[in-house]
Amino acid sequence: MEKLEYLSVIKSLQLKGMTPSEIHEYLVNTLGEDGPSYATVKRWVREFKLSRKSLEDDPRSEKPSTVTTPENVDLDLGMVMEDRRLSSCQIADRLGMSQEQSDNILRNKLGLSKVCAVPGTETHMVHLSSNNLEVFEADPENFLVRFVTMDESWVHHYQPETKH
Structure with a gap:
């Protein structure tokens, strides 16, 4: 499953009122090892709760370190x-x-x-x-x-x- 796909699932389940641990458990049961980590799920749920609309990562500076x-x-x-x-x-x-x-x-x-x-x-x-x-x-x-x-x-x- 692509990142945008599982982010849309996370956002959808979060809007239904599921907790990050419930969402993570659902993704692990569905995707197995291909699913995101609990930390990733928790981070994205927090982002969506803070009114984030986009599923894309924020743009990063192209300037190299x-x-x-x-x-x-x-x-x-x-x-x-x-x-x-x-x-x-x-x-x-x-x-x-x-x-x-x-x-x-x-x-x-x-x-x-x-x-x-x-x-x-x-x-x-x-x-x-x-x-x-x-x-x-x-x-x-x-x-x-x-x-x-x-x-x-x-x-x-x-x-x-x-x-x-």
Whole structure:
């Protein structure tokens, strides 16, 4: 069934006083897996209740998204590599984009995710401090450049493919 066809059924059943769950159940019984999801039915019932007349989607801007350009992806990557403690909100502010767009670039284009380090027991903290002291003594000039001083950092997320 085409989208316009099931939208006309949704509108018709909504005008008869059926609830979104009743409409969805009717469509599932009639169409099986080819029917719309409950969320879609609920959204369209709400639209029709708000006096929507058209079954067509509202026109969308033909303008393509210009935020995820290679230049912006490179700028995001450069900023994260320079300071891994930056939040996506800070990156978005500096690049003049929304936080959602910045998150999209960081997660989907660059494969980065935010991780938090949660300290464990006192013994664990002593062990970490000893390791950090060794790193500092080995190269004191570059210690602070390599050391993350906050509890969050951007890291590249990689999951190897599994053999089937």
